[in-house]
Amino acid sequence: MSTSARDRILSRIRTANRAAGQVAPADADAAYAALSREYLRAHHDAGTNDITGLFAERAADYRAVVERVPESGLPAGIARVLAGRAAAASGSFVIPDGLPGEWLAGLPAGITLARDEPPLPPAELDQLAGVVTGCAVAIAETGTIILDHGPAQGRRALTLVPDFHLVVVQASQVAADLADAFGRLDPGRPHTLISGPSATSDIELIRVEGVHGPRNLHVLIAEA
Amino acid sequence: MTAPGQPGQLAAGEPHPGMPTYLGMPSFPDAARIAVADSQLRANLTHATHTIRAKRAGAVAELADWEQLRQAAKAIKDHTLAHLDTYLLRLEENVTRAGGQVHWAQDAGEANAIVAGLVRAAGADSVVKVKSMATQETGLNEALAADGISALETDLAELIVQLGHDRPSHILVPAIHRNRAEIREIFRTEMPDAPAGLTDDPPALAAAARSHLRQAFLSAQVGVSGANFAIAETGSLVVVESEGNGRMCVTLPRTLISVVGVEKILPSWRDLEVFLALLPRSSTAERMNPYTSTWTGITPGDGPENFHLVLLDNGRTSALADPTGRQALRCIRCSACLNVCPVYERVGGHAYGSPYPGPIGAIISPQLRGIADPVDASLPFASTLCGACYEVCPVAINIPEALVHLRAKVVDAKREKNFSPERVAFTLSGRVLRSPRLLAAAQRAASASRRVVARKGRIRLLPPPLSGWTETRDAPVPPPESFRAWWARTRGNRS
Ligand code: SF4
Numbered sequence: 001m002s003t004s005a006r007d008r009i010l011s012r013i014r015t016a017n018r019a020a021g022q023v024a025p026a027d028a029d030a031a032y033a034a035l036s037r038e039y040l041r042a043h044h045d046a047g048t049n050d051i052t053g054l055f056a057e058r059a060a061d062y063r064a065v066v067e068r069v070p071e072s073g074l075p076a077g078i079a080r081v082l083a084g085r086a087a088a089a090s091g092s093f094v095i096p097d098g099l100p101g102e103w104l105a106g107l108p109a110g111i112t113l114a115r116d117e118p119p120l121p122p123a124e125l126d127q128l129a130g131v132v133t134g135c136a137v138a139i140a141e142t143g144t145i146i147l148d149h150g151p152a153q154g155r156r157a158l159t160l161v162p163d164f165h166l167v168v169v170q171a172s173q174v175a176a177d178l179a180d181a182f183g184r185l186d187p188g189r190p191h192t193l194i195s196g197p198s199a200t201s202d203i204e205l206i207r208v209e210g211v212h213g214p215r216n217l218h219v220l221i222a223e224a
Numbered sequence: 225m226t227a228p229g230q231p232g233q234l235a236a237g238e239p240h241p242g243m244p245t246y247l248g249m250p251s252f253p254d255a256a257r258i259a260v261a262d263s264q265l266r267a268n269l270t271h272a273t274h275t276i277r278a279k280r281a282g283a284v285a286e287l288a289d290w291e292q293l294r295q296a297a298k299a300i301k302d303h304t305l306a307h308l309d310t311y312l313l314r315l316e317e318n319v320t321r322a323g324g325q326v327h328w329a330q331d332a333g334e335a336n337a338i339v340a341g342l343v344r345a346a347g348a349d350s351v352v353k354v355k356s357m358a359t360q361e362t363g364l365n366e367a368l369a370a371d372g373i374s375a376l377e378t379d380l381a382e383l384i385v386q387l388g389h390d391r392p393s394h395i396l397v398p399a400i401h402r403n404r405a406e407i408r409e410i411f412r413t414e415m416p417d418a419p420a421g422l423t424d425d426p427p428a429l430a431a432a433a434r435s436h437l438r439q440a441f442l443s444a445q446v447g448v449s450g451a452n453f454a455i456a457e458t459g460s461l462v463v464v465e466s467e468g469n470g471r472m473c474v475t476l477p478r479t480l481i482s483v484v485g486v487e488k489i490l491p492s493w494r495d496l497e498v499f500l501a502l503l504p505r506s507s508t509a510e511r512m513n514p515y516t517s518t519w520t521g522i523t524p525g526d527g528p529e530n531f532h533l534v535l536l537d538n539g540r541t542s543a544l545a546d547p548t549g550r551q552a553l554r555c556i557r558c559s560a561c562l563n564v565c566p567v568y569e570r571v572g573g574h575a576y577g578s579p580y581p582g583p584i585g586a587i588i589s590p591q592l593r594g595i596a597d598p599v600d601a602s603l604p605f606a607s608t609l610c611g612a613c614y615e616v617c618p619v620a621i622n623i624p625e626a627l628v629h630l631r632a633k634v635v636d637a638k639r640e641k642n643f644s645p646e647r648v649a650f651t652l653s654g655r656v657l658r659s660p661r662l663l664a665a666a667q668r669a670a671s672a673s674r675r676v677v678a679r680k681g682r683i684r685l686l687p688p689p690l691s692g693w694t695e696t697r698d699a700p701v702p703p704p705e706s707f708r709a710w711w712a713r714t715r716g717n718r719s
Contacts, residue, residue, distance in 0.1 A: 006328035009486065009537045013309045016545035028307040032491050035299045039292040039498065058511065119525070122442040122476055142512035155526035156475045156517075160468065161442075178497040187458035187493040188322070190523050193500075193516035198468040200430055201508045202381035202397050203404055205272040208426040211380060211434055212441070213468025213515060 042177035043141050051140045052171045056221055058143030062196020063209055064217040074168065074222045075106040078132065081218050082111050085164050091129035094120065094158055098151025099134065103168065116154055122161055130164030130216070136191075137184045138169045141177040143196070145169060145219065148189040156190055165214040167194075171223045252575055252602040265572050268403045273563045279509035280560060280616070286511070287501065296498050298620040301554040304489055305544060311456040311489050312535065318459025322521020324531040329483075331538050336367035338534050339448065339481055343373050346479040346530070348445040354463065354470040355379035356450025357557055358483045358536055360392065360579035361592070364448070375448065376440055378469035380433050387414040393573025393581060396507050396559040401572050404429065430467075437469070447473035447528070451484045452556065453499060454533070457492040460520040461533070464503060464513050474517050480528040485536050487553040499556065502618035506558035539592030548629040552588045554619040559584075561613035561623060567606055576603060583613035587626040595634055604630035 017023075025031045044054055052068070060066040069077040082093060092112040095104070104113070114120070114128065134152035135145045145167055147153045159165055175181040185191060198213030209215060284290050304311055316326045329335035335358075343351055351368070353359065353375050365375040377386045384399035385392050388410045392398030399407065408424040411432055418432055449470065453462040461482055463470045474480055490499065504513040522531055544550050562568045562582030573581030577599040578589040586603040595601040604627050613623040 005330050005334060009328055009330060009535070009541065010309045010312065012537065012541035013312075013486075013544065016541045016550075017306060017308070019545040020547045020550055022306045028303075028310045028491075031307070032303060035296070035303055037292075037296045037498075039289045039296055039501075043287060043289075061511075062514070126438065126442060139512075144512045149523075149526055156471070157527075160471050160475060178501055179494070182494055182497050185493075187455065187460050187518070188520050190520070190526055191516075191518040192471065193512065193518075195510070195512035195514050197514070198466075199514045200380050200467045202379070202384070202399060202467075203407060203426040203429060204268075205276045205397055205400065205508075206426065207466075207508070207510070208430055210427055211430045211467035211469065212378075212437065212472055 040177075041179045044176055046176045049176075051176050052174050052221060052223060055138055055140035055143060055169070055174045056219075058140065059138075059145070059196070059219055061143060062199070062217075064143075064196050064219050066219045066221065068221045068223060071170075071222045071224050074220065075103055077220050078103055078166065078168070079106040079108060079111075081166055081220065082130075082132070083108055085130055085166075085216070085218075086111055089129045089164065091127050094125070094128050094131045094154070094162065096131075096133055096152055096154030096158055098153075099132065100152070103132075116158055119155070122157065125157060125161035128162040130166060130214075131158050131162045132166045132168075133159055134168050134170070135173060137181045138174045139176075139178060139181045140174050144181075145194045146181060146185065147192045147194065148185060149192070150189065156192060159192065159194075160213060163214055164216040164218070165194075166218045166220065169219060169221045171221060174221075251598040252571075252577065252606045264403075265401050266570060268401055269569055269572055271403075272397070272400050273569050276509055276563045280506060280563065283505040283509040283511065287505070293498055293501055294618055294620050297502055297556075297618060298554060300490065300495055300498065301619055302551075304491055305487065305550060305553055308486065308489070308544070311491055312486060314456040315454055315459060315489055315533075316535075318456070319521055319531075319533050320459075322459050324459065324521040324533055327532060327534045329534055329536050329538070332362035332367075335362045335483055335534055335536050335538070336364050338532075339364060339483065340368055340371045340373060342479070342481050342532055343368070343446050344371075346446050348373070348479075350374045350376065350444075351446040351448045351481075352376050352378050352440055352444040352473050352477065353382075353448045354450070354465065354473040355382050355398070356448070356483060357395065357579060358450045358485050359448065361485075361538065362483070362536070364483070376437075378437050378441070378473060379465075380430065380467060380469075383433055383437070384410055387411070391574055392579060394559060394562060395557050395580065395582070395584070398573075401574070441469075441472040441476055444473070444477045446479045446481065447477035449473055449480065449482045451482050451488055452503065453496065454484055454489050455491075455493050455495070456489055458520055460493065460518050462496065463517045464500075465516070466508070466514045468515055471515055471517055474519060475527050478528055479530040479532070481532045481534065483534045483536055485538070486540055487555075503556055503558055506556075506560040506616065506618040539594075542594075543588070543591040546591065546629075549587065549591050549626055551621050552584065552591060552626060554621055555584055555588065556619055557584075558618055560616040560618065561621075564612040564616050566608060566610060566612070571606075576606065583607060583623045583627075584621070587621075587623055587630060590630055590634075595630075595637055601634050601637070604634060 056066045056068055092114040094114045094116055136148035137146040149156055197209050197215050197217040198211045199207050199209045200211045201207050319326050327338045329338055368375050377383050381397050381399040384402060384407055394400040404424040404426055407429055408422055411418045412422060415436055417436055422432055449463055451461040452464045504510045543553055561584050565583050568582040576585040578585055580588050586606045590600040590603050593600050607627050609624045611624050
């Protein structure tokens with residue numbers, strides 16, 4: 001059944017395109033390459049703008065907590081943020097593979113860490129105090145953080161189920177705009193684009209924070 | 225499975241098997257009359273749509289190249305539709321290579337049967353769903369229920385609709401017709417685990433939904449989603465959302481089934497730089513929506529172990545055969561056209577009798593389903609042709625042009641059948657004539673329509689409220705400016 005449905009849909013598409021007078025050029029790729037794209041590659045020029053500052057400002061617009069710290073101050077920053085969270089929530093913080101060990105150098109006593117090895121079942125993820133990760137890319141124009149769930153980021157469930165996400169963005173990871181950001185990614189990987197904490201516009205079309213994803217998003221931008 | 229009709233023909237004789245009209249749904253004018261009398265509904269809609277209109281304008285104004293982005297999106301979509309067979313085959317190849325399985329469904333019945341079979345094969349009797357227009361269109365939840373499978377809607381607005389035994393009334397915010405007080409009542413009466421003392425504060429309502437659904441997410445075996453985009457070049461799917469329920473549905477279950485209309489395809493990964501600039505600003509007036517997920521087949525150790533993509537035709541190839549109507553297939557379901565529509569604002573989404581309300585619904589439903597049913601035949605008349613929808617559409621769909629075109633088709637069908645478009649048009653026009661603002665819009669539209677519908681200085685078919693007249697006689701081409709507009713321009717500002 002499936003094969004014949006496939007053939008019939010494809011043949012209906014060809015008939016329809018002919019009926020609509022769309023005699024498409026034989027080479028779809030050449031026609032695609034010739035499409036005109038007159039939009040800007042970036043809305044803020046990285047040469048003349050503080051792209052990192054723009055990212056910080058726009059991520060904060062979504063009510064994420066955003067701080068800029070010097071690279072050397074990162075461990076202290078992480079320690080401070082986790083201590084704050086630990087005061088408000090019980091449980092450990094899960095640490096994905098590949099997170100640089102020195103980031104966790106200054107943790108105060110009382111903060112417990114967990115590994116996702118073997119993979120934690122969803123119910124256990126739900127009991128965690130939070131998760132600490134890096135990211136793959138960030139987009140200044142939209143204040144977006146992109147995870148490709150590679151090293152230091154963990155599988156997707158790790159940054160989804162816990163209610164608190166501390167993410168470290170290195171200034172070199174900040175792309176000015178969408179075009180640059182998507183160019184840096186490998187489409188074969190899974191991705192999560194994060195723009196602020198979980199939110200909804202479903203009640204009277206007003207954005208309110210806090211539905212199913214992490215309700216607390218804390219961003220530390222590490223600058224050289 | 226009913227054999228589909230010939231592409232290019234709006235089947236005048238038989239109803240389309242694909243998208244059932246809501247049972248017992250009155251045609252647009254009748255439904256509209258009832259809805260307009262509901263003052264709570266109108267207040268809710270006016271409040272919500274006016275809020276979002278202003279915000280969208282701000283979000284759009286921020287990008288100096290909005291028009292260029294819009295034109296690029298239009299060009300990419302038109303190109304893709306012209307090569308749709310090539311790109312679908314490419315998508316199939318790449319999804320399969322990445323470990324997914326691709327299924328093809330000609331209509332709603334086939335799609336629902338495929339999904340039900342996959343759920344049973346996974347040994348499950350329930351699924352968690354992230355809001356998807358395609359599965360609303362196919363009536364998947366009802367079909368699964370008939371098969372003993374329960375479907376849990378996890379989008380907040382869909383949950384409100386499901387708990388309220390209601391129908392969706394907006395593409396993006398299906399419960400837009402409910403205000404916070406009504407939502408609180410629905411939660412209190414229909415949600416067994418609603419916290420005592422629940423207030424109508426939106427964050428409190430969102431928190432109640434969070435705890436209500438959490439257990440279902442954590443234990444779900446099968447997730448069902450749609451997709452906003454499917455990338456042919458890589459086999460990647462993209463889901464754009466806000467709450468995180470989409471992430472839950474595409475990540476936690478062992479089996480993921482995505483039902484996707486064939487027109488959702490984009491040629492390559494880089495096209496996201498265009499569409500993710502346009503979509504969030506157009507729909508929720510944000511620079512970016514909170515969460516977007518992309519995945520390509522299966523990733524070992526991360527997310528579902530089984531991924532199924534169901535490609536859905538369900539009338540899309542019929543629309544594709546219509547040189548004017550096919551532009552509706554560019555739609556990215558942002559809902560901007562609903563939010564600016566003066567008719568939608570007054571009647572709400574239910575009057576359109578399909579999951580696709582508002583201006584886009586008025587042109588997509590009659591194309592997907594045909595015009596045999598009076599509901600569908602009345603839809604192209606559910607507009608003043610004021611043109612606001614075209615202005616805001618991020619993929620530049622000329623909705624007024626498509627409406628006028630579809631009206632002509634309805635009139636042609638009437639010659640064959642005994643259907644009465646003027647009855648439809650006059651009922652709607654009664655309402656327009658009672659409203660000075662809508663009348664002004666209709667008159668502007670009539671003037672603007674000179675170029676579109678006039679032939680040799682005569683007009684054969686006018687938009688409402690004037691179509692009742694032209695149905696039985698030709699009319700002269702209207703002056704470029706109505707008296708009302710002339711008065712406003714020359715005298716109106718003296719007082
Ligand atoms: S027709 Fe245009 S404005 Fe309306 S929902 Fe579709 S893309 Fe958005």
